Amino acid sequence: MVLAQSALRPATRADLLGYAVEVAPTLLGGVLRVTTDDGTVAVRITEVEAYHGQGTGDVPDPGSHARMGRTDRNATMWGEPGHLYVYLSHGIHSCVNVAAGPEGRGDGMLLRAGEVIEGVELARERRSLPGPGGPRMPRDRDLARGPGRLGQAIGLRHPRHDGIDAIAHAPQAGAVAELLLRTEPLAAFSTGPRVGVAGIAGTSAFPWRFWITDDPTVSPFRPGRGATEPLPGSAAPGST
Numbered sequence: 001m002v003l004a005q006s007a008l009r010p011a012t013r014a015d016l017l018g019y020a021v022e023v024a025p026t027l028l029g030g031v032l033r034v035t036t037d038d039g040t041v042a043v044r045i046t047e048v049e050a051y052h053g054q055g056t057g058d059v060p061d062p063g064s065h066a067r068m069g070r071t072d073r074n075a076t077m078w079g080e081p082g083h084l085y086v087y088l089s090h091g092i093h094s095c096v097n098v099a100a101g102p103e104g105r106g107d108g109m110l111l112r113a114g115e116v117i118e119g120v121e122l123a124r125e126r127r128s129l130p131g132p133g134g135p136r137m138p139r140d141r142d143l144a145r146g147p148g149r150l151g152q153a154i155g156l157r158h159p160r161h162d163g164i165d166a167i168a169h170a171p172q173a174g175a176v177a178e179l180l181l182r183t184e185p186l187a188a189f190s191t192g193p194r195v196g197v198a199g200i201a202g203t204s205a206f207p208w209r210f211w212i213t214d215d216p217t218v219s220p221f222r223p224g225r226g227a228t229e230p231l232p233g234s235a236a237p238g239s240t
Contacts, residue, residue, distance in 0.1 A: 011179040013167055016081035019057060020050035020100040020107035025210045027098065027109060028189055031117065031180040032166065034154040039122045041154045043114030043144045047211040047218045049194045051097075053077060053106015063194060063201025066106035075163075077108040082167035084177060086151065088158040093148025096156055098166065098179065112195065112209070114144040115217045116153060123153040146219045189213060195221055202227035 008031060016023055025048075033042035053066035061067055065074045065087065076085040077099050085097040085108050101107040116123045123143045128135040144150040151157075156164070160173035169178050190213045193204050200206070202224035211218045 007183055008180040009183050011082060011167060011181045013081050015181060016098065016100045017102055018100065020052055020109050021057075021208050023100045023107075024048045024050040024109045024208070025189055025191075026181060026185045027111075028186050028210060028212055029182045032096070032111065032114070032154065033118065033178045033180070034156060035176045036155045037174050038155070039119055041119035041123050041126075042117050043111075043150060043154060044117050045111055045114045046215045047111075047113035047209070049110040049112055049210070050100075050208040051077075051108050051110065053101070053108075056101070056105055056107055061201065061206065062199060063197040063206065064106075064108075066108070070106065074106070078106045079103055079163070080165075080167075082165060082179065084156065084161070084164050084166055086156050086158045086162040086164070089148060094151040094156055094158040094161075095147040096151050096154070110147055111150055112147050113211070113217050113219045114150055115215070116140065116143045122155075126152055126155065141216045145217050186212065192221070193223070193227070195219060196224045197227065198224040199226050200228070203229050205229075 027045050027048050030045050031042050051064040052061040054069045066077045070078045076083050079099060080103055081100050083099045085099055086094055089095050096111045097108040099108050124137050127138050127143050144153045161175055164172040164177045166177040166179035169176050189210055191207050191210050194202055194209045
């Protein structure tokens with residue numbers, strides 16, 4: 001599926017100034033395009049998760065990398081909105097987040113899944129796996145289905161691309177990133193617990209995962225370690 005370019009516009013920093021839980025759904029159906037020395041890959045964003053920094057909102061977010069404040073690892077989350085926080089997961093996967101809120105807030109939105117709509121052959125090459133009969137190619141719906149796969153498909157790598165600016169499109173370590181948003185945000189989408197997040201932060205108390213309903217590129221849900229549902233009647237945390 002390829003969206004008409006007229007349905008998209010370049011994102012601005014002002015678009016991303018709200019709380020991550022408010023901004024995250026507006027990324028759905030938008031596009032992240034990354035150009036590197038070997039070509040361009042663009043993904044239509046189909047699934048995102050919101051994470052709040054220390055002190056954001058009425059209820060702390062125990063699932064956020066920024067829950068304890070600014071560190072060398074999460075510094076990009078505390079900077080200008082629209083820079084991409086690229087971090088390493090499980091020591092091998094480069095995952096991509098969009099910083100949100102004004103400088104000093106520490107909010108971010110994980111790009112959990114997308115559909116490759118440009119540069120499919122390059123994405124296939126990056127995502128191919130060795131096999132006894134030669135490289136094994138994933139199905140197209142799986143090219144960016146999951147945050148590690150998405151980062152690999154678009155060619156952003158930790159640490160050299162951490163902090164790359166998707167608003168000003170400034171080159172960094174041989175890459176240029178561009179974030180596009182829908183001119184009309186999606187009116188309907190699904191929401192639920194975040195995937196693989198431990199403890200209460202990965203339960204319905206934090207329904208901060210947003211996805212395009214029934215899109216085949218959305219990643220499957222799996223609970224995190226100790227993600228036990230809160231007792232009936234417990235209030236879900238608000239965004240402000």
